[in-house]
Amino acid sequence: MTNPALPSPRLLLAGATVLVLLRLVTFAALAWDHGGLVTAMCQFDCFWYTRVGTEGYLSETHWANLGSAPNWAFFPLYPLLLGGLAGLIGASGQVAGMVLSNMFLVGLLLAGARYLRERGVTASPFLWFGFVLALPHTLFFSAVYTEALFALLSLGCLLALRLKLPLVAGICAALASATRPQGILLAPIVAAYGLWALYVRRAEGDFVRRLGEAALPVALAPLGLCLYVAAQYWITGDGLMFNHVQIHWRREWLGPLEWLRIGLMSWDWHRLPKEPTHSYETAWALAGLGIALWCAWSRRWAEAFFLAASILLPAASGLDSLPRYVATNPVFLVATFSLLARLPARVLGFVVLPVLALAHVPLLLAWYRAWGAVF
Amino acid sequence: MGRLLLALLLATAQAAILGLALFAPRVGATHRAYYIDHTTQCWLRDDQGAVPDTDVIRPSALDPDTFCRLLPVGWALEEPFGRASRGAWSSRTGTELHLPLRPGDRAVRMVLRGYAPDAPAPQAQSVLVSIPGAARIATQVPHRGESTLCLPVPPGAREMLPITIAIAHPGRPSLVGDAHDPRATGLELVEIRRGRDTDCRGG
Numbered sequence: 001m002t003n004p005a006l007p008s009p010r011l012l013l014a015g016a017t018v019l020v021l022l023r024l025v026t027f028a029a030l031a032w033d034h035g036g037l038v039t040a041m042c043q044f045d046c047f048w049y050t051r052v053g054t055e056g057y058l059s060e061t062h063w064a065n066l067g068s069a070p071n072w073a074f075f076p077l078y079p080l081l082l083g084g085l086a087g088l089i090g091a092s093g094q095v096a097g098m099v100l101s102n103m104f105l106v107g108l109l110l111a112g113a114r115y116l117r118e119r120g121v122t123a124s125p126f127l128w129f130g131f132v133l134a135l136p137h138t139l140f141f142s143a144v145y146t147e148a149l150f151a152l153l154s155l156g157c158l159l160a161l162r163l164k165l166p167l168v169a170g171i172c173a174a175l176a177s178a179t180r181p182q183g184i185l186l187a188p189i190v191a192a193y194g195l196w197a198l199y200v201r202r203a204e205g206d207f208v209r210r211l212g213e214a215a216l217p218v219a220l221a222p223l224g225l226c227l228y229v230a231a232q233y234w235i236t237g238d239g240l241m242f243n244h245v246q247i248h249w250r251r252e253w254l255g256p257l258e259w260l261r262i263g264l265m266s267w268d269w270h271r272l273p274k275e276p277t278h279s280y281e282t283a284w285a286l287a288g289l290g291i292a293l294w295c296a297w298s299r300r301w302a303e304a305f306f307l308a309a310s311i312l313l314p315a316a317s318g319l320d321s322l323p324r325y326v327a328t329n330p331v332f333l334v335a336t337f338s339l340l341a342r343l344p345a346r347v348l349g350f351v352v353l354p355v356l357a358l359a360h361v362p363l364l365l366a367w368y369r370a371w372g373a374v375f
Numbered sequence: 376m377g378r379l380l381l382a383l384l385l386a387t388a389q390a391a392i393l394g395l396a397l398f399a400p401r402v403g404a405t406h407r408a409y410y411i412d413h414t415t416q417c418w419l420r421d422d423q424g425a426v427p428d429t430d431v432i433r434p435s436a437l438d439p440d441t442f443c444r445l446l447p448v449g450w451a452l453e454e455p456f457g458r459a460s461r462g463a464w465s466s467r468t469g470t471e472l473h474l475p476l477r478p479g480d481r482a483v484r485m486v487l488r489g490y491a492p493d494a495p496a497p498q499a500q501s502v503l504v505s506i507p508g509a510a511r512i513a514t515q516v517p518h519r520g521e522s523t524l525c526l527p528v529p530p531g532a533r534e535m536l537p538i539t540i541a542i543a544h545p546g547r548p549s550l551v552g553d554a555h556d557p558r559a560t561g562l563e564l565v566e567i568r569r570g571r572d573t574d575c576r577g578g
Contacts, residue, residue: 064418065418066418069410208376208379209376209378211379212376212377212378212379212380212381212382213378215378215379215382215386216379216382216385218382219381219382219383219385219386222389223385223389226388226389226392226393229393229396230392232396233392233395233400233401236402237400237401237406238396238400238401238402238411239392239393239395239396239397239400240396240397240400241410244410244411245410247410247413
């Protein structure tokens with residue numbers, strides 16, 4: 001099969017930027033009655049990220065008598081960048097966060113186009129752009145949330161491994177682990193690559209040099225999380241504060257199988273779209289696990305592991321937010337698109353993407369109203 | 376060689392950080408109880424919670440701040456299904472309550488309900504009650520049944536009388552909620568009666 005080259009980087013960058021801006025214009029038009037784009041897009045965790053970014057981890061949360069403690073649930077890389085940009089351009093935290101997220105989204109679209117080409121998918125990258133932007137729940141890529149940055153870094157890690165750049169992969173994994181707790185899931189992938197590289201190059205000699213080349217990315221991969229743990233230990237005395245404060249979000253450890261069973265038995269679709277529903281959340285989780293299974297079937301072990309673990313880890317303590325975790329997972333996006341790309345381009349472009357975009361609209365409006373089904 | 380040394384240095388430093396975080400947190404007792412050991416659902420503050428002046432105190436009727444002031448360790452402020460309808464269920468083997476005493480209170484009666492699915496026959500929950508300045512009391516509360524325990528107030532007791540209750544055979548609280556609740560529950564504190572005019576010899 002031929003593997004046609006991608007359009008020029010400039011054309012791709014321009015296309016991705018224009019499409020992201022067009023989506024923002026659409027979002028803004030729909031936000032007209034909801035206080036404008038920036039106000040309407042800032043819901044739930046947005047307030048946490050902007051406060052941590054602009055006022056720091058020790059700022060008062062005004063949540064019961066808990067002081068600043070719950071702030072530590074929010075990993076530092078995104079709020080650090082948000083605070084830095086807000087200070088640099090003199091904008092509010094919400095504006096700075098939206099600028100950042102949408103820049104990262106453009107980066108994700110470009111990295112995804114390259115990754116898909118490496119994966120053997122020859123469909124137009126502009127269809128890929130349209131798929132990501134139209135898929136319901138990907139509104140989080142444009143919100144003051146970590147989804148775009150995390151997806152960019154984790155896809156960057158996987159892409160770097162495909163391109164045989166393990167040091168870059170290790171750095172991406174380190175940054176991802178400073179962005180979200182799931183970033184640590186990239187560490188075993190980088191480690192497995194290192195072992196594999198050691199094995200296949202076993203005849204090359206100079207074992208110490210090869211061991212160093214394999215070990216450094218592995219040692220780098222969890223660095224973001226470890227630095228965050230060190231900072232928490234230094235400041236609060238509790239290095240695992242980010243985990244301990246999860247009790248405030250009422251997450252309860254029952255294991256993923258039990259939670260998915262509960263979700264399947266709940267059959268509470270009628271609560272959509274105002275409230276989170278176990279049925280809806282479980283449907284997304286199962287869709288994601290199905291795609292992970294397909295990745296495993298296709299012997300794409302790293303993708304299968306990352307997607308499955310990214311779903312099963314949060315599902316062990318609850319079903320909240322699973323639609324977001326699945327829909328914004330870069331492996332879910334590239335794997336689903338690589339399936340859809342088997343359709344004729346016209347069907348994908350003129351039927352599938354419009355249907356997805358239409359399904360996105362009620363979710364966006366529910367988000368603007370801070371309805372729970374979306375978060 | 377340089378990369379290998381750097382990798383080893385990073386790995387050692389990260390292992391040390393994780394080791395400190397896991398095994399040597401530098402936190403106070405309150406933080407440990409609330410965030411790490413989960414022995415309390417209360418984030419304690421001494422100045423919070425109005426002390427009730429009634430003869431009968433029912434945990435289910437207390438606001439959260441007062442609940443936390445009176446039942447600081449080992450009692451569930453909220454059940455997985457919400458606040459308990461009557462009393463408060465224990466959530467660990469060792470529990471502590473702080474009973475506000477009024478001038479003249481001579482005895483405290485605690486109405487307890489037992490929960491001991493794993494206790495040997497005759498099925499009952501064994502508890503050991505300790506009050507500073509008084510002999511410890513060992514008693515049994517029938518499984519799924521209520522029992523009233525009378526405690527004499529020791530002379531010279533302070534305004535807040537600390538009472539610790541050790542529970543011998545806690546089990547999973549399927550009696551009160553869903554069977555997935557992982558806590559070790561053994562006792563429900565249904566209500567507390569304080570008496571100015573009674574002691575433990577009479578009714």
